[in-house]
Amino acid sequence: MTTVEPTDTLTFPAARGGCPFAPPPAYQQAMEQRPVTPVSLWDGSRAWLVTRHEDVRAVLGDSRFSSDARHSGFPFLSAGRRELAVQKPSFIRMDDPEHARLRRMLTGDFIIKRVEALRPEIQSIVDGFLDGMTAHRPPADLVQEFALPVPSLVICLLLGVPYQDHDFFQQHSRILLDNRTSAEQVRQARDELTRYLEELAERKEREPDQQIISRLVGRGDLSRSEVASMSLLLLVAGHETTANMTALGTLALLREPAQLARLREDPTLIKGAVEELLRYLSIVQSGVTRVALEPVRIGAVTVAAGEGVVCMLSTANRDEAAFPGAEQLDVGREARRHVAFGFGVHQCLGQPLARLELQIALDTLFRRLPTLRLAVPVEEIRFRDDTVVYGVEALPVAW
Template identity: 55%
Template sequence: MRKAPGCPFDPPPELGELQRQGPIAKVRLWDGSTPWLVTGFAEQRTLLRDARLSSDVTRPGFPTIVPVLPTAAGQGLSFIRMDDPDHARLRRMVTANFAIKRVEAMRPAVQRIVDELIDGLLAGPRPVDLVEAFALPVPSRVICDLLGVPYADHGFFQDNSKVLIRRSVTAEERAAARTRLFDYLDGLIEEKTKRPADDLLSELAARVTAGELTRAEAAQMGVLMLVAGHETTANMIALGTFALLEYPGELARLRGDETDPDLVASAVNELLRYLNITHTGRVRQVLADIEIAGEVLRAGDGVILANDIGNRDPAAFPDPDRLDLGREARNHVAFGFGVHQCLGQPLARLELQVVYGTLYRRIPDLRLAVEPADVPLKHDGFVYGVYELPVTW
């Protein structure tokens, strides 16, 4: 389903039409399978906390958005593609690193990174691509510091991450990029076993030594946190800035009181709700029959929970197609819901709060250096955003 021309921030019109017809409907995928598509906000939250939906991609008939190859032998699976108890066992090993209080302690360090990069923008040439000069480096530096990944390798992991999240590549290309990232993190885990430091990968290496984790499990966890830790936030920084530049009234509202932490936090939630950079929804398979919204989801059926249209449900958010930074939008499903809710959301919120609370104050006349229609959009990705955002001031 494609977005309407000239509407870069809105879900595809077909999704809106399906939602108006009802909260759940059948759709057809590339392979001819016909999973359920859930467009209703309330129904999404209900199903995302239902243990009768499985995230286990190894189950026969599990729906896939694009053709995929089986995970290579010895690599194992990411825990987000598992069900409990395995999912819970592995997730618990890193949950403390993303606890709200622990993440909040990182705010000064994140602020320093943001300020340093803005200093570089102000001292450099104009126009500049905000993606390469700012949106990508902020979360990449933060997640590298947290994990213990050398930032000097950012070109390697960013290039391979881009392959993973692009729908237009072949299954073979995606599998090769996944293997390169796995081997890279596996090598870092081995290094941390010999020379541990004060970082998350060293903690995982210690668990491997203690027999609590396999090397493959540790490496897969590293891949997940490295890729998710920079790609999603980078796209939110750039796409959020694009949206604010297109809504100057809301930008002025934010810029006028960027020092108000409550307003900035509200703005982050509203932009997450409004933009929804995860554009393929959450994919599940039914384990046992579920009755919902007048339909029966049978065991074995596929389910796609489309968060982008769920967050535009007028039953949950009045006038949902309007960007309103003062809206109470904390219960959005941009991070999912239930046991698989995004592990790193406290860190993402913190980074976005620092960025949205700093960038437009320090560069008050920030503006696009091209026409809005000329901003290249990521229509071919699992993670939506802009390929470039040329700006000046």
């Protein structure tokens, strides 16, 4: 039973302010005045919002905070999030040793050396979609013609999922990640994706290949439902996050012409620029949730056993104590200590792949299209405020 005090409780989630790239002002104010502050969630339950960089890393690196949503007091950000986290959870909603056992089965697929070997193939994919986008007269929607299909095709190739089915899994992914969807909608989308992946796993038993799903099936120690659960996580996360980062990162750079000029003048800045964009944008906008298994002190607050915690990655990445001048986008900044991928044993498994895709996509885009610009006023761009992963609905561009 949660006992978070109600005094000066914030309503979560809060509305964004004038800058579409900045966290909600209420969270920024909390970081400055009360870094661990109580929040009220959609169902009336309460949790602690953790906003500072140091505290977020401390919570995410502490095994006394559980990722298992089946624990009493775990904070859910919507009815759909609860359905997804409790029913048939993936390994990111498990604690060690079970989490570590399943994660280890995939670690080798995403080590830096193996991901770097994919560079020529990813470059070819990026070039191909950019060729297609520029084959007709502008404007074009960067989201649908470039930012979304690139990571979708890459993750399909790695998993062994037929890319011709991308409309199906992209539509279902959006349902799973939309905070406005009901538990029933989430359940239906998850079950349909799970059936699709279970049937695919069954085909891989008969016709094995060298891709991830086939290799998981071939282990012999995983049920078909376990293979589908692991594949579902990789399929959804593998394209949604990178797609939104590509489009939002493009918009951020177009809105900061001096920073874009630096990047164009010195292409060697691209790796650091991607880290800075990850920090500056922090697209996992609803934070990362945990529940305390025992009393734990965070800053000036003792979180009781059974109390939920929401680690706000976006404010942690705008913490002046960790990143001086944090409100400014600086492509030359050393930003590697950001927490855009989380922190601790549950941090994003696919981050080497996401980094490489972003480096290649953004470098190629701005190199090949030196006159790239927005095709509509920025006020007309619709942002994805109600989803787990922040981004834009569409990004009309011209060149």
